Amino acid sequence: MTKSFFGGLVAVLLLLQSNIIQAQTGQFYRSRVTGEWAVASTWEWSNAINGTYTIATAAPNNTANSILIQNGHTVTIESSVSIDETTVAIGGTLRWVKGNLNVVGSSNNGLTIIGMFEDASNSAGLPSVTSPSGIVVTPGGILRVIVEKNKKDGYASNNINDGLKEKINWQHGSIFDWAVDLAFEDDNTIYFPNAAEGTIPIFRITGSSGTDPFSMIGKGNPLVINGLLEVNKAVQLQLAGQKTFRNGIIGTANLTMNAGCGKILIIEPLPL
Numbered sequence: 082m083t084k085s086f087f088g089g090l091v092a093v094l095l096l097l098q099s100n101i102i103q104a105q106t107g108q109f110y111r112s113r114v115t116g117e118w119a120v121a122s123t124w125e126w127s128n129a130i131n132g133t134y135t136i137a138t139a140a141p142n143n144t145a146n147s148i149l150i151q152n153g154h155t156v157t158i159e160s161s162v163s164i165d166e167t168t169v170a171i172g173g174t175l176r177w178v179k180g181n182l183n184v185v186g187s188s189n190n191g192l193t194i195i196g197m198f199e200d201a202s203n204s205a206g207l208p209s210v211t212s213p214s215g216i217v218v219t220p221g222g223i224l225r226v227i228v229e230k231n232k233k234d235g236y237a238s239n240n241i242n243d244g245l246k247e248k249i250n251w252q253h254g255s256i257f258d259w260a261v262d263l264a265f266e267d268d269n270t271i272y273f274p275n276a277a278e279g280t281i282p283i284f285r286i287t288g289s290s291g292t293d294p295f296s297m298i299g300k301g302n303p304l305v306i307n308g309l310l311e312v313n314k315a316v317q318l319q320l321a322g323q324k325t326f327r328n329g330i331i332g333t334a335n336l337t338m339n340a341g342c343g344k345i346l347i348i349e350p351l352p353l
Contacts, residue, residue, distance in 0.1 A: 105139050105140075105141060105142055105144050105145055106144040106145070107128075107144070107145070107146050108126040108127070108128065108137075108141070108145050108146060109126060109127045109128070109129065109130045109132070109134075109145070109146050109147050110124050110125070110126050110137065110141040110145050110147065110148045110149065111124070111125060111126075111134065111148075111149040111150075111151055112124060112125075112149065112150045112151045112154040112156055112173070113125040113134075113136065113151075113154075114154065115153075115154050115155045115156070116156065116157070117156070117157050117158075117159055118140060118141075118156050118157065118158045118159070118160075118162055119140050119158075119159065119160050119162070120140065121136075121137045121138055121139050121140050122136055122137070123137075123140070123156060124136075124137040124140060124141060125137055126141075126145075130146070130147065140162075141164075142162060142163055142164065143163040143164055143165040143183075143185050143186060144165075145165070145166070146166065147166040147167075147168070148164065148165075148166060148167040148168070149167075149168050149170060150167075150168070150169045150170060150173040150174070150175055150196070151170050151172075151173055152170050152171060152172030152173055152196070153172055153173070154173050154174070155173070155174040155175075155176055156173075156174070156175055156176070157176045157178055158175070158176065158177045158178060158179070158180060158182060159178050159179045159180065160179060160180040161180035161181040161182075161183070162180065162181075162182065162183070163183040163184075163185050164182070164183070164184055164185070164191065164192060165184070165185050165186035165191050165214065166186060166188075166190065166191070167184075167191065167192050167193070168192075168193045168195065169192075169193070169194050169195060169196040169197065169198060169222075170195055170196050171195050171196050171221075172196055173195075173196040173197070174196060174197045174198075174199060175192075175194075175196075175197070175198050175199070176198075176199040176201055177198070177199065177200055177201060177202050177208070178201045178202060179202065179203075181209065182202075182208040182209070183208070183209045183210075183211065184208055184209065184210040184211070184214050184215070184216060185211045185214050186211075186213075186214040187213060187214070188213065188214065189213060189214060189215035189217065189250065190214075190215065190217050191210065191214035191215060191216065192208075192215075192216045192217070193216075193217045193219065193222075194216065194217065194218045194219065194222040194223070194224060194255075195219050195221070195222050196222065196223070197222070197223040197224075197225060198222075198223070198224050198225070199225045199226075199227050200224075200225070200226050200227065200228065200233060200236075201227050201228050202228060202230075203228060203230065204230070205230045205231050205232045205233075206232065207232065207233070207235050207236065207244070207245060208245070210245060210248040210249075212248070214248075215248045215249065215250060216245065216248060216249045216250070217249075217250045217252065218249065218250065218251050218252060218255035218256070218257075218282075219252050219255060220252055220253055220254035220255060221254055221255070221256070222252075222255050222256065223255075223256045223258050224236055224237075224249075224255075224256070224257055224258065225258040225260050225287075226258070226259055226260060226261060227260045227261065228261065229261045229262070229263040230263075232244075233261075233265075234259075234265040234266045234270075234272075236249060236257060237249070237251065237257045237272045237273055237282075237284070238265070238266055238270050238271065238272050238274075239270065239271040239272075239274040240266055240269065240270050240271075246274050246275060247275070251273050251275075251276055251280075251282040251308075252280065252282070253279070253280045253281055253282070254281065254282070254283065255282045255283070256282070256283045256285050256311075257272070257273075257282065257283065257284050257285065258285045258287055259284070259285065259286050259287060259288075260287040260288065260289065261288065261289055262288050262289045262291070262293050262294070262295050262296060262314075263296060264295075264296035264297070264298060265298075267298050267299055267300055267304045267322075268300035268301070268302050268304075268322070269300075269302035269303060269304075269322075270304055270305070271305040271306075271307065272284055272305065272306045272307060272308070273306065273307040273308045274307065276307040276308055278349065281308050281309055281328045282307075282308040282309070283308055283309045283310075283311050284306050284308055284309070284310050284311065285311040285313060285332075286310070286311065286312050286313060286314055286316055286332070286334075287313050287314060288313070288314030294315065295314050295315060295316050295317075297316075297317045297318070297319045297339070298316055298317070298318055298319065298324075299318045299319040299320040299322055299324065299342060299343065300320050300322050301320055301321055301322050302322045303322050303323045303324070303325065303343075304322060304323075304324045304325070305325040305327070306325065306326050306327060307327045307328075308327060308328055309326070309327075309328040309329055309330075309331060310326040310329070310330045310331070310332075311330075311331050311332045312330065312331075312332035312333075312334050312335075312336045313332050313333050313334050314334050315334045315335045315336075315337070316334070316335075316336050316337070317337045317338075317339055318336065318337065318338050318339060318342045318345070319339045319341070319342055320341065320342065320343065321341060321342070321343045322343045323343045323344050323345075323346060324342075324343060324344070324345050324346070325345075325346040325347075325348065326345065326346070326347055327347070327348045327349055328347070328348075328349050328350060329347050329350040330347070
Protein backbone atom coordinates (compact mmCIF):
# COMPACT_ATOMS: atom_id res chain seq x y z
CA MET A 82 0.00 0.00 0.00
CA THR A 83 2.77 2.42 0.96
CA LYS A 84 4.89 1.52 -2.08
CA SER A 85 1.88 1.95 -4.34
CA PHE A 86 1.10 5.38 -2.85
CA PHE A 87 4.63 6.69 -3.24
CA GLY A 88 4.94 5.21 -6.70
CA GLY A 89 1.80 7.04 -7.73
CA LEU A 90 3.04 10.29 -6.15
CA VAL A 91 6.33 10.09 -8.05
CA ALA A 92 4.45 9.49 -11.29
CA VAL A 93 2.27 12.56 -10.67
CA LEU A 94 5.29 14.75 -9.89
CA LEU A 95 7.11 13.59 -13.02
CA LEU A 96 4.00 14.30 -15.10
CA LEU A 97 3.72 17.82 -13.66
CA GLN A 98 7.39 18.50 -14.36
CA SER A 99 6.96 17.22 -17.93
CA ASN A 100 3.92 19.45 -18.44
CA ILE A 101 5.82 22.51 -17.20
CA ILE A 102 8.75 21.81 -19.57
CA GLN A 103 6.36 21.27 -22.48
CA ALA A 104 4.51 24.47 -21.58
CA GLN A 105 7.69 26.58 -21.57
CA THR A 106 9.02 25.14 -24.82
CA GLY A 107 7.90 27.00 -27.92
CA GLN A 108 5.73 29.54 -26.13
CA PHE A 109 5.77 33.29 -26.79
CA TYR A 110 6.07 35.10 -23.46
CA ARG A 111 5.54 38.72 -22.49
CA SER A 112 5.42 40.39 -19.10
CA ARG A 113 1.98 41.20 -17.76
CA VAL A 114 3.00 43.02 -14.53
CA THR A 115 6.10 44.13 -12.65
CA GLY A 116 7.43 41.15 -10.71
CA GLU A 117 10.02 38.44 -10.26
CA TRP A 118 11.15 36.46 -13.29
CA ALA A 119 10.63 33.06 -11.64
CA VAL A 120 7.00 33.79 -10.67
CA ALA A 121 4.72 32.43 -13.39
CA SER A 122 2.04 35.11 -12.87
CA THR A 123 4.54 37.81 -13.85
CA TRP A 124 4.04 36.50 -17.38
CA GLU A 125 1.44 35.77 -20.00
CA TRP A 126 1.96 33.46 -22.94
CA SER A 127 0.62 32.41 -26.31
CA ASN A 128 1.23 29.76 -28.95
CA ALA A 129 1.62 32.51 -31.55
CA ILE A 130 3.34 35.88 -31.25
CA ASN A 131 0.19 37.71 -32.37
CA GLY A 132 -2.17 35.23 -30.77
CA THR A 133 -4.31 35.39 -27.65
CA TYR A 134 -2.27 35.67 -24.44
CA THR A 135 -3.29 34.11 -21.13
CA ILE A 136 -1.65 34.10 -17.70
CA ALA A 137 1.31 31.72 -17.78
CA THR A 138 1.50 28.68 -15.52
CA ALA A 139 5.31 28.44 -15.75
CA ALA A 140 8.04 31.06 -15.91
CA PRO A 141 10.07 31.30 -19.14
CA ASN A 142 13.57 30.09 -19.85
CA ASN A 143 15.73 29.65 -22.93
CA THR A 144 13.33 27.09 -24.44
CA ALA A 145 10.67 29.75 -25.04
CA ASN A 146 10.16 31.01 -28.57
CA SER A 147 10.59 34.60 -27.43
CA ILE A 148 10.41 36.65 -24.24
CA LEU A 149 9.36 40.32 -24.11
CA ILE A 150 9.54 42.69 -21.14
CA GLN A 151 6.97 45.31 -21.94
CA ASN A 152 6.86 49.07 -21.48
CA GLY A 153 6.23 50.04 -17.85
CA HIS A 154 7.25 46.68 -16.37
CA THR A 155 10.33 45.83 -14.28
CA VAL A 156 11.17 42.13 -14.15
CA THR A 157 13.67 41.12 -11.45
CA ILE A 158 15.93 38.08 -11.66
CA GLU A 159 16.44 36.68 -8.15
CA SER A 160 17.45 33.10 -8.98
CA SER A 161 19.53 31.45 -11.69
CA VAL A 162 18.00 31.42 -15.16
CA SER A 163 19.03 30.79 -18.76
CA ILE A 164 17.50 33.07 -21.40
CA ASP A 165 17.35 33.37 -25.19
CA GLU A 166 15.46 35.58 -27.67
CA THR A 167 14.73 38.02 -24.85
CA THR A 168 13.90 41.66 -25.58
CA VAL A 169 13.58 44.55 -23.13
CA ALA A 170 11.23 47.03 -24.79
CA ILE A 171 11.40 50.82 -24.52
CA GLY A 172 10.19 51.71 -21.02
CA GLY A 173 10.82 48.19 -19.73
CA THR A 174 13.53 47.12 -17.28
CA LEU A 175 15.26 43.80 -16.65
CA ARG A 176 17.03 43.91 -13.27
CA TRP A 177 19.54 41.21 -12.31
CA VAL A 178 19.78 40.88 -8.51
CA LYS A 179 20.70 37.27 -7.61
CA GLY A 180 21.66 33.94 -9.15
CA ASN A 181 23.48 33.19 -12.38
CA LEU A 182 22.29 34.83 -15.58
CA ASN A 183 23.08 32.70 -18.63
CA VAL A 184 22.49 34.06 -22.14
CA VAL A 185 22.39 31.17 -24.59
CA GLY A 186 21.04 30.38 -28.05
CA SER A 187 21.94 29.96 -31.69
CA SER A 188 21.91 33.65 -32.68
CA ASN A 189 23.62 36.78 -31.42
CA ASN A 190 20.45 38.32 -29.97
CA GLY A 191 20.03 36.22 -26.86
CA LEU A 192 19.30 39.50 -25.04
CA THR A 193 18.30 42.69 -26.86
CA ILE A 194 18.23 45.86 -24.76
CA ILE A 195 15.97 48.55 -26.21
CA GLY A 196 14.87 49.72 -22.76
CA MET A 197 17.12 49.09 -19.75
CA PHE A 198 19.13 46.27 -18.22
CA GLU A 199 20.31 46.89 -14.63
CA ASP A 200 23.10 44.95 -12.97
CA ALA A 201 22.26 44.97 -9.26
CA SER A 202 24.00 41.67 -8.52
CA ASN A 203 26.37 41.59 -5.55
CA SER A 204 28.45 39.04 -7.42
CA ALA A 205 31.63 40.43 -8.94
CA GLY A 206 30.88 38.32 -12.00
CA LEU A 207 29.07 39.17 -15.21
CA PRO A 208 26.36 37.31 -17.10
CA SER A 209 27.58 34.18 -18.85
CA VAL A 210 27.13 34.46 -22.61
CA THR A 211 27.58 31.27 -24.61
CA SER A 212 28.64 31.74 -28.25
CA PRO A 213 27.15 32.25 -30.75
CA SER A 214 24.63 34.04 -28.54
CA GLY A 215 25.20 37.64 -27.55
CA ILE A 216 23.81 40.85 -26.11
CA VAL A 217 22.69 43.75 -28.31
CA VAL A 218 22.36 47.27 -26.86
CA THR A 219 20.36 49.28 -29.40
CA PRO A 220 20.39 53.06 -29.94
CA GLY A 221 19.04 54.60 -26.73
CA GLY A 222 19.18 51.27 -24.91
CA ILE A 223 20.81 51.42 -21.47
CA LEU A 224 23.01 48.89 -19.71
CA ARG A 225 23.32 50.27 -16.16
CA VAL A 226 25.59 49.19 -13.30
CA ILE A 227 24.02 50.05 -9.92
CA VAL A 228 26.13 47.99 -7.48
CA GLU A 229 29.70 48.71 -6.38
CA LYS A 230 31.61 45.57 -7.28
CA ASN A 231 34.85 45.07 -9.18
CA LYS A 232 34.75 43.72 -12.75
CA LYS A 233 31.42 45.34 -13.60
CA ASP A 234 33.22 47.52 -16.15
CA GLY A 235 33.83 44.27 -18.06
CA TYR A 236 30.58 44.87 -19.95
CA ALA A 237 32.41 47.43 -22.06
CA SER A 238 36.16 47.17 -21.39
CA ASN A 239 38.95 45.12 -22.91
CA ASN A 240 40.88 44.10 -19.80
CA ILE A 241 38.65 41.72 -17.82
CA ASN A 242 39.36 38.03 -18.44
CA ASP A 243 35.69 37.11 -18.22
CA GLY A 244 34.60 40.31 -19.97
CA LEU A 245 32.06 40.50 -22.74
CA LYS A 246 33.85 42.64 -25.32
CA GLU A 247 33.30 40.11 -28.13
CA LYS A 248 29.76 39.28 -27.05
CA ILE A 249 28.10 42.69 -26.65
CA ASN A 250 27.12 44.69 -29.70
CA TRP A 251 27.20 48.35 -28.61
CA GLN A 252 25.27 50.10 -31.36
CA HIS A 253 25.39 53.80 -32.28
CA GLY A 254 23.84 55.79 -29.42
CA SER A 255 23.72 52.85 -26.97
CA ILE A 256 24.51 53.75 -23.35
CA PHE A 257 26.74 52.19 -20.69
CA ASP A 258 25.55 53.91 -17.49
CA TRP A 259 28.00 53.80 -14.56
CA ALA A 260 25.56 54.62 -11.73
CA VAL A 261 27.93 54.04 -8.79
CA ASP A 262 30.74 56.09 -7.21
CA LEU A 263 33.34 53.32 -7.44
CA ALA A 264 36.00 54.04 -10.05
CA PHE A 265 35.84 51.93 -13.17
CA GLU A 266 39.03 50.30 -14.47
CA ASP A 267 41.18 53.10 -15.87
CA ASP A 268 44.72 51.67 -16.20
CA ASN A 269 45.68 50.79 -19.78
CA THR A 270 42.03 50.17 -20.57
CA ILE A 271 39.94 50.56 -23.73
CA TYR A 272 36.15 50.90 -23.54
CA PHE A 273 34.01 49.89 -26.53
CA PRO A 274 37.11 48.33 -28.18
CA ASN A 275 35.09 47.09 -31.16
CA ALA A 276 33.19 50.32 -31.88
CA ALA A 277 34.02 51.22 -35.47
CA GLU A 278 34.46 54.77 -36.73
CA GLY A 279 31.02 56.38 -36.99
CA THR A 280 29.53 54.08 -34.33
CA ILE A 281 29.34 56.16 -31.16
CA PRO A 282 28.27 54.46 -27.93
CA ILE A 283 27.99 56.58 -24.79
CA PHE A 284 29.86 56.04 -21.52
CA ARG A 285 27.63 57.83 -19.01
CA ILE A 286 28.92 58.63 -15.52
CA THR A 287 25.84 59.01 -13.34
CA GLY A 288 27.32 58.03 -9.99
CA SER A 289 25.12 57.19 -7.03
CA SER A 290 22.33 59.45 -5.82
CA GLY A 291 24.18 60.20 -2.56
CA THR A 292 26.48 63.10 -1.75
CA ASP A 293 29.72 61.08 -1.82
CA PRO A 294 32.17 62.27 -4.49
CA PHE A 295 32.93 60.14 -7.50
CA SER A 296 36.31 58.38 -7.35
CA MET A 297 39.13 60.13 -9.22
CA ILE A 298 39.92 58.73 -12.66
CA GLY A 299 43.33 58.14 -14.20
CA LYS A 300 46.49 56.14 -13.78
CA GLY A 301 49.98 56.23 -15.27
CA ASN A 302 48.84 54.35 -18.38
CA PRO A 303 46.34 55.39 -21.07
CA LEU A 304 42.55 55.30 -20.79
CA VAL A 305 40.56 55.13 -24.04
CA ILE A 306 36.80 55.46 -24.52
CA ASN A 307 35.86 54.76 -28.14
CA GLY A 308 32.69 56.78 -27.90
CA LEU A 309 31.22 59.78 -26.16
CA LEU A 310 31.89 60.50 -22.47
CA GLU A 311 28.82 61.88 -20.67
CA VAL A 312 29.64 63.37 -17.24
CA ASN A 313 26.57 63.79 -15.03
CA LYS A 314 28.41 63.69 -11.69
CA ALA A 315 31.52 65.77 -10.99
CA VAL A 316 34.70 63.88 -11.92
CA GLN A 317 38.36 64.68 -11.37
CA LEU A 318 41.01 63.37 -13.76
CA GLN A 319 44.43 62.59 -12.30
CA LEU A 320 47.91 61.20 -13.05
CA ALA A 321 49.95 61.20 -16.22
CA GLY A 322 48.24 58.61 -18.42
CA GLN A 323 46.70 60.04 -21.59
CA LYS A 324 42.90 60.08 -21.64
CA THR A 325 41.26 59.59 -25.03
CA PHE A 326 37.55 60.36 -25.33
CA ARG A 327 37.24 59.61 -29.03
CA ASN A 328 33.99 61.40 -29.79
CA GLY A 329 33.99 64.16 -27.20
CA ILE A 330 32.62 65.06 -23.79
CA ILE A 331 29.09 66.13 -22.83
CA GLY A 332 27.07 66.18 -19.62
CA THR A 333 25.65 68.28 -16.81
CA ALA A 334 28.53 68.11 -14.29
CA ASN A 335 32.11 69.40 -14.08
CA LEU A 336 35.11 67.48 -15.38
CA THR A 337 38.30 68.75 -13.70
CA MET A 338 41.92 68.09 -14.68
CA ASN A 339 44.10 67.94 -11.57
CA ALA A 340 47.73 69.06 -11.58
CA GLY A 341 49.90 66.50 -13.36
CA CYS A 342 46.99 65.03 -15.32
CA GLY A 343 47.94 63.67 -18.73
CA LYS A 344 46.61 65.01 -22.01
CA ILE A 345 42.98 64.70 -23.06
CA LEU A 346 42.59 63.61 -26.67
CA ILE A 347 39.40 63.98 -28.72
CA ILE A 348 39.76 62.44 -32.17
CA GLU A 349 36.35 62.36 -33.87
CA PRO A 350 33.95 64.89 -32.33
CA LEU A 351 30.96 63.59 -34.33
CA PRO A 352 27.35 64.47 -33.49
CA LEU A 353 24.98 61.68 -32.52
